[in-house]
Amino acid sequence: MNFCSHCGAPVSLKIPAGDSLPRHVCEQCGTIHYQNPKVVVGALAEWEDKILLCRRAIEPRYGFWTLPAGFMENNETCGEAALRETREEAGARIELGSMFTFIDLPHISQIHIIYRARLLDLEFSPGEESLDAILLGEADIPWDDIAFRSIDYTLKCFFEDRRKGEFELHSTSFAIPSPGTYR
Amino acid sequence: MNFCSHCGAPVSLKIPAGDSLPRHVCEQCGTIHYQNPKVVVGALAEWEDKILLCRRAIEPRYGFWTLPAGFMENNETCGEAALRETREEAGARIELGSMFTFIDLPHISQIHIIYRARLLDLEFSPGEESLDAILLGEADIPWDDIAFRSIDYTLKCFFEDRRKGEFELHSTSFAIPSPGTYR
Ligand SMILES: [Zn+2]
Ligand SMILES: [Zn+2]
Numbered sequence: 471m472n473f474c475s476h477c478g479a480p481v482s483l484k485i486p487a488g489d490s491l492p493r494h495v496c497e498q499c500g501t502i503h504y505q506n507p508k509v510v511v512g513a514l515a516e517w518e519d520k521i522l523l524c525r526r527a528i529e530p531r532y533g534f535w536t537l538p539a540g541f542m543e544n545n546e547t548c549g550e551a552a553l554r555e556t557r558e559e560a561g562a563r564i565e566l567g568s569m570f571t572f573i574d575l576p577h578i579s580q581i582h583i584i585y586r587a588r589l590l591d592l593e594f595s596p597g598e599e600s601l602d603a604i605l606l607g608e609a610d611i612p613w614d615d616i617a618f619r620s621i622d623y624t625l626k627c628f629f630e631d632r633r634k635g636e637f638e639l640h641s642t643s644f645a646i647p648s649p650g651t652y653r
Numbered sequence: 654m655n656f657c658s659h660c661g662a663p664v665s666l667k668i669p670a671g672d673s674l675p676r677h678v679c680e681q682c683g684t685i686h687y688q689n690p691k692v693v694v695g696a697l698a699e700w701e702d703k704i705l706l707c708r709r710a711i712e713p714r715y716g717f718w719t720l721p722a723g724f725m726e727n728n729e730t731c732g733e734a735a736l737r738e739t740r741e742e743a744g745a746r747i748e749l750g751s752m753f754t755f756i757d758l759p760h761i762s763q764i765h766i767i768y769r770a771r772l773l774d775l776e777f778s779p780g781e782e783s784l785d786a787i788l789l790g791e792a793d794i795p796w797d798d799i800a801f802r803s804i805d806y807t808l809k810c811f812f813e814d815r816r817k818g819e820f821e822l823h824s825t826s827f828a829i830p831s832p833g834t835y836r
Contacts, residue, residue: 471658475677475686478656478663488781491726494658503658505727506691509764543674544688547757547826548764569824572752574730581692581731598671639822641752643730 476501507579511551512539512621514628515564515587520605521628522589524559526617527601534617537584537624538562538603552585560603562594571627573620574643582620586628586637619644659684690762694734695722695804697811698747698770703788704811705772707742709800710784717800720767720807721745721786735768743786745777754810756803757826765803769811769820802827 471494474481479498486493486502494503514537515522523535538559542551549566556562567586574581589605596603606612608629616622623642631637654677657664662681669676669685677686697720698705706718721742725734732749739745750769757764772788779786791812799805806825814820 473656473658473661475654475656475658475664478661480661481658504724507725507727507729508689509692541687542690544690544762545759546690547759548755549757549826550759569755569822572731574732576728576730576733579727639752643732 471503471505474499474501475503505579507576507581509542509548509551510539510580510582510620511542511548511555512537512582512584513552513556513564513566513587514570514584514624515556515560515562515589517589517592517605520607521625522556522560522562522594523604523606523611524596524600525602526599527596528599531617533601534615535612536617536621539582539584539621548583549585552583552587556587557597559597559600560594561597562603563590564588565590568637569639570637571620571624572639572641573623574641575620576643576645582618584620584624654686654688657682657684658686688762690759690764692725692731692734693722693763693765693803694725694731694738695720695765695767696735696739696747696749696770697753697767697807698739698743698745698772700772700775700788703790704808705739705743705745705777706787706789706794707779707783708785709782710779711782714800716784717798718795719800719804722765722767722804731766732768735766735770739770740780742780742783743777744780745786746773747771748773751820752822753820754803754807755822755824756806757824758803759826759828765801767803767807 474496477499481494483492484495538556540555556564564587570586571584627640657679660682664677666675667678721739723738739747747770753769754767810823
């Protein structure tokens with residue numbers, strides 16, 4: 471951030487009175503420009519014993535597999551974001567279940583939230599950001615080609631909970647990227 | 654938003670190619686400035702049968718009661734935000750439990766997340782943003798003077814779950830402000 475989005479004057483990094491962290495402060499109008507974590511929301515949608523996965527048609531991680539997920543928008547709820555992303559990336563209609571994973575990624579200032587869901591019909595097809603959108607059983611999950619660590623974590627929690635016959639909310643945080651993975 | 658925070662040129666609202674919503678786009682460098690919901694995190698800290706409440710020394714809702722909570726910062730986890738806000742607003746040290754309420758407020762593009770917590774000692778005192786920080790039992794909660802609807806909801810869920818002897822995650826969304834309340 472170099473300029474004030476309100477008045478266009480240069481900003482500088484300083485600690486405002488009563489604050490403890492450096493912020494981008496406008497030298498002309500005094501506006502303090504806070505920066506905050508972003509929320510990524512997605513869905514793990516089931517159809518019988520299979521789940522809905524997408525193969526990414528965009529960077530980062532072009533060609534790798536993921537659950538439909540994306541940045542939450544202003545003026546929507548977390549659940550609405552999960553429905554929207556699933557429709558956009560997999561062309562799929564789902565019914566939402568409860569929150570399943572909640573993952574802090576402080577090194578990139580993101581939270582990833584995945585909901586359980588039920589696919590409503592088989593009329594789905596990949597959106598512009600996906601190469602494929604398909605249903606896969608546990609034995610066919612491409613474990614070496616999962617796009618993000620949070621998605622890998624979510625899939626592993628899901629199959630483990632399904633074996634136990636009991637699903638619960640899984641919270642974790644990935645403080646630093648693990649070696650050899652993207653995030 | 655009037656100006657590009659990257660190059661200082663004017664921005665205009667338009668729908669970028671492949672997108673579906675209007676964004677602030679820079680006419681000079683082409684940067685798309687997305688705006689996303691913010692996350693507010695707090696703690697409901699217990700000491701014996703009492704909980705820790707703060708009376709606000711700042712607007713909005715000066716003089717009203719709340720749980721220690723505030724905007725999550727970049728490069729911290731949700732849990733770290735809850736610890737930090739409790740230290741800043743109540744001068745209190747806590748041990749965090751599990752996520753207790755998750756509240757969507759799409760009309761103000763916020764998510765409020767409150768964790769259960771255990772107060773570690775009685776060495777606490779109000780921070781700069783609080784007039785008071787005190788322990789209160791259920792009978793003494795100032796129900797008519799709670800600062801925010803999400804906090805009122807969280808307190809009610811807490812006392813109800815405590816009576817049942819079983820705590821679970823409560824998710825809800827407040828689509829529009831209810832009459833006569835601030836948020
Ligand atoms: Zn300015
Ligand atoms: Zn620009």
